[in-house]
Amino acid sequence: MTATKTNSKISVREVAKYRGQLLTWYDQHRRDIPWRTKLGQVADPYNVWLSEVMCQQTTVQAVKAYYLKFLVLWPTVQDLAAAEQADVMAAWAGLGYYARARNLHKCAQIVANELDGVFPDTQDELRKLPGIGEYTSAAIASIAFNKPATVVDGNVERVIARFFAVEEPMPRAKKQLKALAHEFYDGFKERPGDLAQSFMDLGARLCIPKAPRCALCPLQTDCQGYQAGIAAELPRKTKEKTRPQKYGNIYWIINEQGEALFHQRAPKGLLGGMLGLPTSDWGTSAPQKHPVFVESPESCKTFVDYTFTHFNLQLHLYKAQVANNKLSEEDNMFWAAYKQTEAKLPSVFKKAFKGFQA
Numbered sequence: 179m180t181a182t183k184t185n186s187k188i189s190v191r192e193v194a195k196y197r198g199q200l201l202t203w204y205d206q207h208r209r210d211i212p213w214r215t216k217l218g219q220v221a222d223p224y225n226v227w228l229s230e231v232m233c234q235q236t237t238v239q240a241v242k243a244y245y246l247k248f249l250v251l252w253p254t255v256q257d258l259a260a261a262e263q264a265d266v267m268a269a270w271a272g273l274g275y276y277a278r279a280r281n282l283h284k285c286a287q288i289v290a291n292e293l294d295g296v297f298p299d300t301q302d303e304l305r306k307l308p309g310i311g312e313y314t315s316a317a318i319a320s321i322a323f324n325k326p327a328t329v330v331d332g333n334v335e336r337v338i339a340r341f342f343a344v345e346e347p348m349p350r351a352k353k354q355l356k357a358l359a360h361e362f363y364d365g366f367k368e369r370p371g372d373l374a375q376s377f378m379d380l381g382a383r384l385c386i387p388k389a390p391r392c393a394l395c396p397l398q399t400d401c402q403g404y405q406a407g408i409a410a411e412l413p414r415k416t417k418e419k420t421r422p423q424k425y426g427n428i429y430w431i432i433n434e435q436g437e438a439l440f441h442q443r444a445p446k447g448l449l450g451g452m453l454g455l456p457t458s459d460w461g462t463s464a465p466q467k468h469p470v471f472v473e474s475p476e477s478c479k480t481f482v483d484y485t486f487t488h489f490n491l492q493l494h495l496y497k498a499q500v501a502n503n504k505l506s507e508e509d510n511m512f513w514a515a516y517k518q519t520e521a522k523l524p525s526v527f528k529k530a531f532k533g534f535q536a
């Protein structure tokens with residue numbers, strides 16, 4: 179291989195060889211996941227888009243059930259566009275990163291109403307749609323439309339970092355890894371979608387984070403990380419900053435019919451547009467008590483901890499009553515049976531509910 183560790187240029191012949199090795203392996207060992215077409219089948223852009231948006235920052239395992247549920251509820255982009263946003267948010271509950279669901283719905287409406295239900299087939303046009311960034315546009319162009327595109331997700335980054343023994347730590351190495359991956363993808367018109375998915379599957383099946391299964395890998399002979407005995411240590415990481423700690427209060431309030439009080443959260447911001455239990459604001463110091471609620475003497479677990487990507491949250495639990503039994507319309511609260519509402523709640527509220535029952 180003519181590649182150097184940090185500034186690789188692999189020859190045309192080498193690229194052809196590696197692509198061949200990857201695709202041969204992929205044809206025999208690819209993952210069976212619901213949005214994958216069978217060999218030789220053409221992918222439906224709606225299915226590819228839906229799965230790629232759901233997979234942003236979320237594992238394939240977690241996405242599978244949501245993907246299938248969305249296809250049952252809204253089999254086409256027109257069906258999704260015609261749905262109520264509240265229903266889309268409720269169906270997304272538990273998948274996290276809720277801005278994705280709002281953008282998904284907006285994007286469906288643009289495709290259905292302004293583009294005759296047809297997704298654009300170029301990265302540039304795809305990127306003009308809500309919720310479609312660089313990675314997602316590359317994945318859709320490549321997988322749905324078989325256009326050459328440099329598709330680089332976390333799995334691909336790991337394979338490339340190891341194959342070229344890139345020592346620069348993440349996230350600084352991202353640009354370099356993309357340039358190296360580009361050498362594999364560049365100008366490959368025969369099966370660009372399959373090439374992208376072969377990288378992803380190699381990263382998910384063999385080139386796994388902790389203990390890569392190099393003995394089974396089609397790239398082993400030329401993998402610099404393997405040859406140097408450092409594959410498992412790559413990609414290197416910059417020391418993680420500690421997540422900030424935030425605090426909040428959360429309230430469990432039941433009426434005479436046994437219904438719980440729920441809060442329709444503001445459309446923007448964290449968990450925007452989702453349903454939740456009533457809470458105080460979340461900040462870095464102990465929160466103020468909510469002006470509308472008074473604590474009840476009933477005991478429950480005192481707090482639950484929850485980890486968001488960018489901060490840790492400690493929610494203090496209060497069984498409470500509504501002060502003067504009054505709520506105003508601006509409070510955006512309503513009574514409902516917990517069991518019938520549970521499926522629409524983000525995980526943090528489900529965890530708090532368990533705390534209230536402990």
Ligand code: SF4
Pocket residue numbers: 337340341384385386390391392393395396397398399401402403404409
């Ligand atoms: S040989 Fe090992 S480290 Fe190299 S690409 Fe294959 S699985 Fe990854």
